[in-house]
Amino acid sequence: MKKREIKNDIVKNLKAKISKNQIKISFGNKIGLGYDGCGTHTHK
């Protein structure tokens, strides 16, 4: 079977703000909700 590229899109959109006293790197995307019970990784 051909490969479908699976990208970890969630890690994109990291924002950076850099000043003299602080470097702030923030993540603007929503996080998902995968869990390990019976549910699959489908709550995103």
Added chain:
Amino acid sequence: MRSPWLSREYEKKHDVKIKKINDKYVLSSKNNTVILNESEYEKYEQNHLNEIEWEKLYYKGLAKDKNCEEIDISPDLNIDEMKFVKSKRVQSFPLKVDKHNYQILINPELGSWMALNQEEFERYNNDVLTNDEWFSLFIRGLAEEKNNVEVDLDFPLPADYPSVIVVNITTGCNLRCKYCFADCGPFKGENMTEEVMEATIHSMLSMPQVKVITFEFQGGEASTNVPGMRKFIEMAEKIKVNYDKLVKYRTEINCILVTEDLIDLIKTYNVSVGVSLDGPKEMTDQTRVDINGKGAFDRIAKGIKKLRDNGIYIDGAVCTIGQHNVHYPKQIMRFFDDIGMNFKPRPVNILGREKENHLTTKPGEWAKCFKEMYEMQDEVDVENFSIHIFEENVYTPIRDYICLRYPCGAARELVSVNPNGDVFPCDGFKGESKFVMGNVLNETIEEMLKKPEIIKLRNRTASTIEKCSKCLFRGMCCSCCYSAYGKFGDIYREDPQCIDRRQMYIYLMQAWLKKHSSNKELTNDKQPINN
């Protein structure tokens, strides 16, 4: 130096001015300048810089992130003037990848890491890294700045209030799977009462902070009580108009009983569907059996076909890994590829009937299975969610898989309610009366969250578990609370798959370095290495 952690996809900026002075290239923007030698500039021109090399341009405003325009650099910042020192929180360990020997610097709290070759590690030990190199360590929490400049990694934190509730609409089941952690089967069959449904719906819809509520129907086997699911959903649809919440539904079914009524319910209310399937017939039939011990594969396959024939998309399958299939990862991958279904392999938990049947994996088996699946992922066209989950934790600061993050999602993002109204911090505890948080008929779930024992559970971090508190990988891991309880009778113990997890984290580090080591300047190894 190499690391995927916190790295981005970089590209050139068009407003960068380039001037050649003798054999050097000066890249400059409004406030910053970087000097590249010939070979560095050649790599820059051809977009062959690695993520750390791009980083020294990016944080000086000389490169951009392909996916995000936002970088705000104050003119008063001068990375070249910053003074860096080693951090006491950072530890190191050697890692061999093919012929190369690396030293991994790791911040066990964050799970951040950087691979250094031997020459770089020697300079690190002697405090003679360049400022750009120190800066790359610094933003990952792998070094400190003498003048107390801080790095603020502003990522979403574990939730304070649950947004998902597993609604165990019945304890009855039409199968008697050998590893069922809830010990459900045809001999039990308590359905949820309307009183419990109403109290559950109000309790979840009144939850503070949360905007989206998901009701996930399980059991027992949810599809054996479709009238109950329908009643619950119809009730929720009516009640939700009084609250400012978006409501979603999903169900996890075994696909044995796909009736017209179930199909209609799924389509009418856009219910997401997941199924349970352990791979090909010869594997699934060993564990997913009826009360007579007969394998259910053929009936499951028929149910899946019926759902699909009716235009219902199946999100994915939970593929429980145990002695019946752990040695056949390739066959499992090919099977799910053949049927075109995403899946999540995960080991059998030691609760319920598993305590009699001993099907769970032995130390090292799950890791071996995972590695073989990982190595053939390019050969299939379906997603293996477990690969995604573990990659995310090793390669990124994102921790959105609530069972692989401290504190875990039990009584935070997730709770579970039984047909009698008893609420549990996690779906995995639903067969364990010891973990009842309260009953929705007597109190709200929000009130239950304030009980001391629940507060303690909600704050269960690596530091509360002896073995985890000393582990290098605790920042990318979490001991599953109900798995630990099942194995050790104590939630404050390491995960039963601890040995496998460590192997998987190391393997994923090696896999990334192997894939990205085409950059020959990565290592300066001069000594022959004996593999």
